[in-house]
Amino acid sequence: MSVDRGVKCAPGEQETPESGFERLVAAEQRVEPRDAMPDAYRATMVRQIAQHAHSEIIGMQPEGNWISRSPSLRRKAILLAKVQDEAGHGLYLYSAAETLGVDRDDLTRRLVEGRQKYSSIFNYPSLSYADVGVIGWLVDGAAICNQVPLCRSSYGPYARAMVRICKEESFHQRQGYELLLTMMRGSDAQREMVQDATNRWWWPSLMMFGPPDTGDAASPHGHTEQSMRWRIKRHTNDELRQRFVDMTVPQADALGVTLPDAELAWNAERGSYDFGTPDWDEFKAVISGHGPCNAERIAHRRAALDDGAWVREAAAAHAAKVNTHTLPLSMSR
Numbered sequence: 001m002s003v004d005r006g007v008k009c010a011p012g013e014q015e016t017p018e019s020g021f022e023r024l025v026a027a028e029q030r031v032e033p034r035d036a037m038p039d040a041y042r043a044t045m046v047r048q049i050a051q052h053a054h055s056e057i058i059g060m061q062p063e064g065n066w067i068s069r070s071p072s073l074r075r076k077a078i079l080l081a082k083v084q085d086e087a088g089h090g091l092y093l094y095s096a097a098e099t100l101g102v103d104r105d106d107l108t109r110r111l112v113e114g115r116q117k118y119s120s121i122f123n124y125p126s127l128s129y130a131d132v133g134v135i136g137w138l139v140d141g142a143a144i145c146n147q148v149p150l151c152r153s154s155y156g157p158y159a160r161a162m163v164r165i166c167k168e169e170s171f172h173q174r175q176g177y178e179l180l181l182t183m184m185r186g187s188d189a190q191r192e193m194v195q196d197a198t199n200r201w202w203w204p205s206l207m208m209f210g211p212p213d214t215g216d217a218a219s220p221h222g223h224t225e226q227s228m229r230w231r232i233k234r235h236t237n238d239e240l241r242q243r244f245v246d247m248t249v250p251q252a253d254a255l256g257v258t259l260p261d262a263e264l265a266w267n268a269e270r271g272s273y274d275f276g277t278p279d280w281d282e283f284k285a286v287i288s289g290h291g292p293c294n295a296e297r298i299a300h301r302r303a304a305l306d307d308g309a310w311v312r313e314a315a316a317a318h319a320a321k322v323n324t325h326t327l328p329l330s331m332s333r
């Protein structure tokens with residue numbers, strides 16, 4: 001399909017699918033499913049959106065672990081709603097991926113067979129109820145930092161899905177912080193639980209932003225440069241990581257917890273916090289399947305897929321029956 005959203009090529013210039021795509025992106029217009037796009041752009045979008053969708057679905061597990069052991073009915077209702085929101089995010093994202101010509105079932109197979117990644121953060125265990133609060137505060141906080149710029153991502157269906165997801169993530173972050181404030185006003189044992197959870201989730205939260213932009217731990221086949229040219233990504237991984245640290249340090253102070261980094265210090269010259277280096281060897285191990293919970297997370301997802309097969313078959317059979325009854329004869333064959 002040719003590109004015609006008021007983005008015209010120069011007089012005398014011959015329009016090609018490639019130049020149409022480039023002009024669209026340069027003009028900050030959205031690329032829509034029927035627009036011509038380079039195969040590599042399509043493959044990058046499928047990879048990123050699928051990885052994101054898988055993260056939302058696998059991300060239900062660490063918190064879902066605590067639903068039946070919530071300390072009150074109110075906390076249970078809040079957590080249940082939050083985990084359901086993550087399922088919804090997964091569904092928006094799989095739908096966005098499907099606009100690129102891939103199939104959700106196939107993406108799920110690629111996940112359970114270890115052929116597609118999901119966020120490193122969900123391969124850590126949630127050991128106490130304070131983890132529910134810290135996941136909301138730090139993990140959703142990092143997600144917001146990373147995802148707000150994606151609302152301006154060049155691929156239209158992804159950018160639009162991100163607008164709604166970010167609104168819900170902001171709400172999630174506040175519920176986590178509110179839970180932690182309540183625990184910090186409680187007993188010494190509760191304050192210790194919050195500090196312990198903060199100690200365990202801080203460094204993995206910094207790793208969510210991906211490998212560093214430069215240095216030995218940078219990815220040898222990193223995507224940032226190309227993705228920034230295509231306006232999929234708007235900032236590098238390190239820029240967003242810094243933004244997250246700057247945003248979170250005052251929140252930790254207000255809460256009364258210590259972030260587990262001896263190198264954390266305000267740098268007046270840069271107008272930002274200096275901070276230590278995450279353990280990039282650990283990150284590499286986690287994203288290549290060797291984190292503390294990788295096997296458990298995938299086994300759980302695979303079991304849910306197998307256990308739900310009869311539901312999907314029944315739903316498909318029902319849909320076929322309803323369509324046969326309601327569509328005109330010419331359309332029902």
Ligand code: BYC
Pocket residue numbers: 048051052053055056057059060086117118119120121139140143146147207208209210211219221222223224227233237287
């Ligand atoms: N974990 O060149 P890079 C949530 C991989 S859900 C695993 O920087 P890119 C939430 C990367 O895929 C949070 N793998 O890549 C849900 C690449 O792999 P390949 C999920 C990672 O794509 C429930 C290689 O490392 N958010 O918030 O330009 C409850 C090189 O990296 C990770 C999203 O998915 C990682 N952390 O940038 C609560 C956001 N980081 O190709 C909360 C959308 C990197 O070598 N995604 N890799 O196999 C993005 O913004 C980007 O894809 C990333 C990575 C910034 C994550």
